[in-house]
Amino acid sequence: MTRFTLLTAASAFALMGCNAPSDTEAAPAPETQAPASGMVAAANPDAVQAGLAALRAGGDAVDAAIAVQTVLSLVEPQSSGIGGGAFMVHYEADTGEVSVYNGRERAPMSADEDLFINPETGAPYPYVQAWRSGLSTGAPGAIAMLHMAHSDHGALEWSENFDFAINLADQGFEVAPRLSNISQRMAGFTDMEESGAAASYLFDANGEAWPVGHVLTNPDYADSLRLIAQDWRNFYEGDLAQAIVATVNEAPRPGYLTEDDLANYEPEKVSALCSPYRSYQICSAPPPASGGIAVGAILGMLETFDMSAHGPETADGWALFIEASRLAYADRDHYVGDTAFVDVPVEGLLDRDYLAARAGLIDPAMAIPAVTHGTPPGADEQPDDATNDQPGTSHFVIMDADGDVVSMTTTVESPFGSGRMVGGFFINNQLTDFSFVARDEEGRLRPNAVQPGKRPRSSMSPTIVLDSDGAFELATGSPGGNSIIAYTAKSLVGMLDWGLSPADAAALPNVVARGDTVNIEEGFDETLMAELRARGFTIQGGRGENSGIHIIRELEDGTLIGAADPRRDGIAAQP
Structure with a gap:
C-alpha cells in the first residue's frame, strides 16, 4: 500500500531517564493552514488519515478520536494503544463547555503498597524487572473512556469508527521510522523466548527490528477490534478479557489483574481544570493527571513577568521559564x-x-540554589515524593466541522508497555507510575503510593485554550513522561507570549527543568547556554528530549493552523 510522505526530522528517544543524543537540530514542525473545516494532527500519517475519514463521513471529533486511537495502537504500539489509558479534554462549540474524560488505569483490587517490593530481598525491584512484568499492569481505561465520550458526542455508529484500523491491520501497513528505531533499541530488553508474541511481531527470525517500509499485518488485532466494535464490553468481559488477564498473570513476576478488575472498570467525566493566563483560560485535566496543575502553575508564575519582552532568543526568557518550571515541578511532585x-x-x-x-523567588539573573515545594492554601503536611517517572505516550488533537475539539494524551507507559502482547496489542505498564517505596522514613503513606483501585499519578497535559470570550483558541499537548509538562508549557509560552506559529513553537528546543538539573535539547543556542550556566544553572546540554507536540490553532478569521512535532512521524491535515 502507498503511504503519505512522512514529514519528519530525526526523532529522539528517551528510556528510563537516559536521553539519547539527537542527530540533528529540530527542523520546523510540519504545518497545515487552511479555512476551518476540521483538522487532525497526530503522530502517524495513517492515524491522521483514519481521523480524517471519520470526519468526512460526518463524524464528530470523538468519532475521529476513536479512529485515530485504534490506528495508533497498530502503527505506533510503542507509545499508546487500547491496552492502555488516556485523558481526553473535550470542547463543545455550541455550549463552550470543556470536559475531561478520565481513562486512566486502575490498580488491581488485590494490589497493595508493597506491589513492587521483591519478597525475597525486601527491596524494590529494579525498574526494568518491574516494568517487564505483569506486576506493572493496571486495568486499561482507553476503550471504556472512548465509549463514554462517544455516548455523549458521537455522530457515527460506534462500530463505524473501527473500520479503518481493521482494514489496515488486515491489509498491512508500512513500518514507520520511529517504530523501527525504537524496536531495535528495545532488542536489548527483549528475551525472545520470554516475550513470545511480542518478539515474533516486532522482530524478524534473526532478532532484527523490521526495517522502515516493511509491510506488517496484524490479523489478531483486527479480530480484537471486530469484537470491540460489536460491543465495547467485549474488551472487559468474555474471551478477550480472559486472555488479557491470563497474559498479565504469566511468569515471570505475574501480576494481580483479575477478570473482576476489568469488568468493574469505570471511566470518569469531570469538568476541566481551567486557570487564567493573561487574557486566556488554560484548560486541562485535573488529578490524577498533573498537567492541569503544573502547566497552570508555570504559567501563573510567568504571568507576573513580561514574557513578551524576554523572547526565546534571550537568556532572561529561558531563565524565567526554567525557574517557574522548577518551582511548579516541586509542588507537583x-x-x-x-x-x-x-x-x-x-x-x-x-x-x-x-x-x-x-x-517572587525568581530572579532571572541568578538561579535558585535549591528548589523546594511550597505550602499552598489548604495544604496538609505530606511526605516527600519518591516516584520515578518514565517517558512514553502519544498526543493528538482534532477539530470537527462543527468546531468541537478533542485534545487527547494516550499511553501504554514505557515503550511497548509491559512488553506483553495479547490479541494483537500491547498491555500497559502504567503501575510503574506509582512510587515503588510507599512510605517515608516516618511511616507516612506517600500521595502516589500503590493502593487497591487507585489510579497512578500522570504527567499527561492535554490542553485546550479559550480566548477572552470563552471561544476556542488552540489545542496542544505532548508525550514524554514527566517532561510532558515542560513540553506543553513551552508550546503555550511560544505561541501566547513569544508570538510563534504552532510549527515554530513545537520545534523550539526543549528545556526541562525539574529539581536542580536542567536538560536542554541539542540545537539550543550555545551562547545562551553558557550565559545560563554563568547564572548558576546546572545544565546538561546536547540531550535529545522526546517530545511529540501536536497543535491546532484557530485564527480570528476562522483559519486553522495545525502543526506536528518534527521529532516524530506525524502530520497535521484537513478533510
Missing part, C-alpha cells in the same frame, strides 16, 4: 495523587496570590 485517595490542594496550588509569592 510533592502534592499530586489520585484525589479519590489523597487530599490534593488543587485550588491552593493554582491560587494567584500563592503563585505570585512563588514567582
